[in-house]
Amino acid sequence: MTNTTHRTTCCIVGAGPAGVMLALLLARAGVRVTLLEAHRDFERDFRGDTIHPATLEIVAQLGLAERLHELPHVKAESFKFVSPVAIDTAAMFSRLPTPFPYMMIMPQARFLDFLVAEAKRYAHFELVLGAHVDELIEENGTISGIRYRAAEARGEVRAALTVAADGRFSRVRKLAALEPVSTSGAMEILWFRLPRRPEDTHDEAAIEVGPRQICAVLGRPTEWQLGYVGPPGRYREVKAAGIEAFRQSIAAMMPWLADRVGALGGWDDVSLLSVEGSRLAQWHKRGLLLIGDAAHVMLPVGGVGINCAIADAVEAANVLSEPLRSGSVDEAHLAEVQRRRESVTKFIQGFQARIRQGMVSAFESGRMFRLPLPLRTILRIPGLRNLPARMTAFGVRRVRIERPEEIAAAATVHRRASSTR
Ligand SMILES: Cc1cc2nc3c(=O)[nH]c(=O)nc-3n(C[C@H](O)[C@H](O)[C@H](O)COP(=O)(O)OP(=O)(O)OC[C@H]3O[C@@H](n4cnc5c(N)ncnc54)[C@H](O)[C@@H]3O)c2cc1C
Numbered sequence: 031m032t033n034t035t036h037r038t039t040c041c042i043v044g045a046g047p048a049g050v051m052l053a054l055l056l057a058r059a060g061v062r063v064t065l066l067e068a069h070r071d072f073e074r075d076f077r078g079d080t081i082h083p084a085t086l087e088i089v090a091q092l093g094l095a096e097r098l099h100e101l102p103h104v105k106a107e108s109f110k111f112v113s114p115v116a117i118d119t120a121a122m123f124s125r126l127p128t129p130f131p132y133m134m135i136m137p138q139a140r141f142l143d144f145l146v147a148e149a150k151r152y153a154h155f156e157l158v159l160g161a162h163v164d165e166l167i168e169e170n171g172t173i174s175g176i177r178y179r180a181a182e183a184r185g186e187v188r189a190a191l192t193v194a195a196d197g198r199f200s201r202v203r204k205l206a207a208l209e210p211v212s213t214s215g216a217m218e219i220l221w222f223r224l225p226r227r228p229e230d231t232h233d234e235a236a237i238e239v240g241p242r243q244i245c246a247v248l249g250r251p252t253e254w255q256l257g258y259v260g261p262p263g264r265y266r267e268v269k270a271a272g273i274e275a276f277r278q279s280i281a282a283m284m285p286w287l288a289d290r291v292g293a294l295g296g297w298d299d300v301s302l303l304s305v306e307g308s309r310l311a312q313w314h315k316r317g318l319l320l321i322g323d324a325a326h327v328m329l330p331v332g333g334v335g336i337n338c339a340i341a342d343a344v345e346a347a348n349v350l351s352e353p354l355r356s357g358s359v360d361e362a363h364l365a366e367v368q369r370r371r372e373s374v375t376k377f378i379q380g381f382q383a384r385i386r387q388g389m390v391s392a393f394e395s396g397r398m399f400r401l402p403l404p405l406r407t408i409l410r411i412p413g414l415r416n417l418p419a420r421m422t423a424f425g426v427r428r429v430r431i432e433r434p435e436e437i438a439a440a441a442t443v444h445r446r447a448s449s450t451r
Pocket of ligand 1: 043044045046047048049066067068069075076077078079080161162163164195196197198200201202221303321322323324328330332333334335336337339
């Protein structure tokens with residue numbers, strides 16, 4: 031039974047980075063938004079925690095950079111591949127022409143809390159937590175909203191546009207009968223954490239490589255987040271060998287962690303991420319747009335997932351704010367969002383698939399994984415060496431909020447109007 035009906039202009043399903051950023055930008059532009067999230071909070075550990083310079087520049091355009099930097103975080107100025115035979119600096123962010131020449135590492139939950147708190151300042155923003163979207167409302171061939179179930183009731187949202195930002199297992203995508211095509215085989219990552227000591231001097235972001243071993247190391251203020259990477263089936267293999275063997279292999283690969291691998295209590299402390307790259311051929315239907323992981327699942331290579339999701343949201347707001355405000359949004363606008371983001375997404379997924387293939391070959395042959403030779407060559411040429419950092423930081427094309435002043439002005443008028451009600 032339906033208990034609650036919301037009427038809004040844009041209904042966004044999923045409060046991950048894509049959904050939250052789009053909701054904030056639209057609400058700020060004076061568009062009524064209802065954002066639905068299945069969880070009751072944002073506390074999901076081991077998510078994309080790497081905020082790249084492109085995203086920081088967008089946050090700065092919103093006038094929020096200073097406040098974001100007041101939250102606990104770590105800055106990684108470079109991203110290295112470290113093996114017993116070589117150290118390849120894949121990205122040196124500190125050489126980039128940007129006010130934020132680093133990758134900020136912050137738990138995604140804190141970043142989302144921060145953006146949601148900002149969105150709540152706008153009267154046009156509505157957040158419904160604990161709402162599992164399980165039905166699309168379709169009328170005359172157009173999606174005109176969704177239905178959801180919450181703990182105590184069912185509800186529906188009627189909207190001019192529904193945006194699916196509900197992640198890689200997107201329910202909305204399935205309900206809309208849109209089938210993604212695979213862009214790469216799967217990768218497994220076993221995420222876990224170990225304590226950080228004040229005397230640790232390890233880089234804040236690196237990939238450690240050993241024989242049939244690859245481990246991502248990311249700094250957090252009081253701990254190290256570690257991601258043990260492998261091809262499909264690696265988790266089963268590692269688990270079969272036992273937790274003590276896993277601890278010892280980490281200690282052998284990274285002797286600076288040998289004194290604390292015991293802090294890894296058991297497999298309950300290890301979280302498996304198995305992910306396969308994929309992409310939709312078409313990101314929209316009449317009345318429906320898909321963005322972020324719902325439209326294209328990225329591999330973890332380069333930690334670009336959040337940043338791509340946010341870039342999608344920014345382009346969606348650039349294209350859709352005005353037509354949503356004036357009630358004239360149509361499928362051509364949705365196609366324009368896809369046009370702006372698709373080629374960049376394809377390019378990044380192609381690059382990620384190549385790196386993954388190199389990793390799988392190294393595991394199969396027992397060789398030590400190294401970055402592809404053309405990439406290592408580029409990294410040694412002074413005029414070109416910043417290219418990989420630039421690509422990681424900004425993607426192929428810098429995405430910016432278009433007309434930020436105009437949007438802020440629309441929102442200010444709205445806030446004044448709402449405060450006099
Ligand atoms: C373990 C892990 C580690 C990762 N590490 C990195 C990293 O280091 N760097 C990086 O950039 N990326 C990383 N990623 C990927 C990154 O988290 C994603 O690419 C990014 O979060 C995608 O954002 P999104 O908003 O599209 O989707 P998501 O972040 O997946 O958000 C989707 C939201 O929709 C909600 N939802 C789902 N179904 C429904 C429904 N039916 N009704 C209502 N709500 C629903 C979900 O609860 C979720 O909150 C990682 C992902 C995982 C899982």
